[in-house]
Amino acid sequence: MLYYLFTYLDKQFDFPGAGVFQYISFRAAMALITSLVISLLFGKRIIDFIRKKQIGETIRELGLQGQSEKKGTPTMGGLIIIASIIIPTLLFAKLHNVYIILMIITTLWLGAIGFLDDYIKVFKKDKEGLKGKFKVIGQIGIGLIVGCVLYFHPGVVVKERIVSTSHNVFYISDNGDKYVSTPKYAQQPVKTLKTTIPFMKNNELDYGSWIRWACDDCMKYGWIIFIPIVILIVTAVSNGANITDGIDGLAAGTSAIIGTVLGILAYVSGNSIFADYLNIMYIPDSGELVVFIATFVGGCIGFLWYNAFPAQVFMGDTGSLAIGGIIAVFAIAIRKELLIPILCGIFLVENLSVIMQVYYFKYQKRRHGIEFARENRLFKMAPLHHHYQKSGYHESKIVMRFFIVGIALAVLTFVTLKLR
Numbered sequence: 001m002l003y004y005l006f007t008y009l010d011k012q013f014d015f016p017g018a019g020v021f022q023y024i025s026f027r028a029a030m031a032l033i034t035s036l037v038i039s040l041l042f043g044k045r046i047i048d049f050i051r052k053k054q055i056g057e058t059i060r061e062l063g064l065q066g067q068s069e070k071k072g073t074p075t076m077g078g079l080i081i082i083a084s085i086i087i088p089t090l091l092f093a094k095l096h097n098v099y100i101i102l103m104i105i106t107t108l109w110l111g112a113i114g115f116l117d118d119y120i121k122v123f124k125k126d127k128e129g130l131k132g133k134f135k136v137i138g139q140i141g142i143g144l145i146v147g148c149v150l151y152f153h154p155g156v157v158v159k160e161r162i163v164s165t166s167h168n169v170f171y172i173s174d175n176g177d178k179y180v181s182t183p184k185y186a187q188q189p190v191k192t193l194k195t196t197i198p199f200m201k202n203n204e205l206d207y208g209s210w211i212r213w214a215c216d217d218c219m220k221y222g223w224i225i226f227i228p229i230v231i232l233i234v235t236a237v238s239n240g241a242n243i244t245d246g247i248d249g250l251a252a253g254t255s256a257i258i259g260t261v262l263g264i265l266a267y268v269s270g271n272s273i274f275a276d277y278l279n280i281m282y283i284p285d286s287g288e289l290v291v292f293i294a295t296f297v298g299g300c301i302g303f304l305w306y307n308a309f310p311a312q313v314f315m316g317d318t319g320s321l322a323i324g325g326i327i328a329v330f331a332i333a334i335r336k337e338l339l340i341p342i343l344c345g346i347f348l349v350e351n352l353s354v355i356m357q358v359y360y361f362k363y364q365k366r367r368h369g370i371e372f373a374r375e376n377r378l379f380k381m382a383p384l385h386h387h388y389q390k391s392g393y394h395e396s397k398i399v400m401r402f403f404i405v406g407i408a409l410a411v412l413t414f415v416t417l418k419l420r
Helices: 002-013 018-022 024-052 078-092 098-122 132-152 207-214 223-244 250-269 272-278 286-307 316-333 337-343 345-368 370-375 384-390 395-415
Strands: 170-172 179-181 194-196 204-206
Touching: 002 018, 002 078, 018 024, 024 078, 024 286, 078 098, 078 286, 078 316, 098 132, 098 286, 098 316, 132 223, 132 316, 194 337, 204 207, 207 223, 223 250, 223 316, 223 337, 223 345, 250 272, 250 286, 250 316, 250 337, 250 395, 286 316, 316 337, 337 345, 337 395, 345 370, 345 384, 345 395, 384 395
Parallel strands: none
Antiparallel strands: 170 179, 194 204
C-alpha cells in the first residue's frame, strides 16, 4: 500500500524521497524492520492474550528431560509469524505482482490449516488434532493452486538467454583488469517449465521433456508432470517444518537461515546482470519476492525472541505448516526447488528419521517380534532431535548444532551457483 502511495506522490507532486520506494532493496529493508517490530512489540501482547485464554500446549509424556516443565506453555504462536509476514507485505510489496499474491495465499491457506489443527487440540482437547488425511488434502489443495498459477498465469515467465557473445559489451575498470558484461536476453519472455539443476554446467531441466517421448507435441502437456511435483514438494517441506518444530527455537531459527538464502537467490534471479553473471535463469518480476521473504525472516527472528529456550510460546501447527509451505512455494517460484534437499537438509533429515524409524520398527517386528523391535529401534526416538535428547544432550546444544549445520548447508547452496 505504501508503495502505491509514494509512487503516486512521486509522480504527481515530485515528493522528496518518495522515489526511494521504487527500490526493492529499500522496501525489503523496511519490511524486515517492520516485521521485527511487529513480532517483538506485539508478540508479547499476543502471548499474554493466548495465556489469558488458557491456550496452552498439551505435552505428551515422552520421558524427555525438561518436557514436563513445558506443560501449559502458550501455543498458536504461529499467529505472531503470520501477522509479521502479512502486514509488512501489504505495506511494502507490489500487491499486483503474481508472486506476491501467491505467497500471501500460501501463508494464509496453510496457516488456517495449522490453526484448525491447534484449535482442535487445545479447545476440543483432542491430542490428535486435525486428522492427517485432512491436512494432506489441504496441502494438496494449495499445491494444486500453486502449480496451476505458475503454469497457466501469463505473468509467470522467463527471459531466454542469448548465447551469442557478439551482443556483449565490456567495460574496463580503472586498473584495467576487471570488466562487466552487459547481459542480453530475448526481447519477449516465454512460458517455460525449466528449472535449475545444481552442480551441472548446462543446469536447466525442462519438466516437459519428461513426456516428450510420448508424441512430437507432448511437451506442451508438461503440467501433467509439473503440478504433481509441486504438490509433492509443498507437502513434504511443510510436513518437514512441522516435524522439526519439536524443541525450542529449532524450526524458527532454521527457517530464518533458509529464508535468508532464498532471499538472495530471488534477488539475483530477478536481476538480469546478476543472473547473467551467475548463469542462472532471469525471471522478470521475481525480485519482488525479496520484500516478502524479508518479512518472513524478520518474523522468524522476532518469534525466536520468545521461542528460544526456555520457550515462552510455541508456534504450533499454525506456524510450522505455514513456514514450511512458504519455503517450498518460494523455492518453486524462483526455479530453485531442486536445491531444497540441500538448503532444507535439516527438514529432510528430520522427515527421513521418522520414516526410517517406522519402517525399521515394522521390519524388526515382522522378523523378530514386537518385544525385540521395541528394544532395538533404529533411533532412541524420532524425529532426530528427540534421539539426541534421549542421548542426554541439552536441547539448547542440539538447537545450536543444528543451526551450525543449517548455516553450512546454506553456504553449500550458494556454492552450487558456481560449482558446475
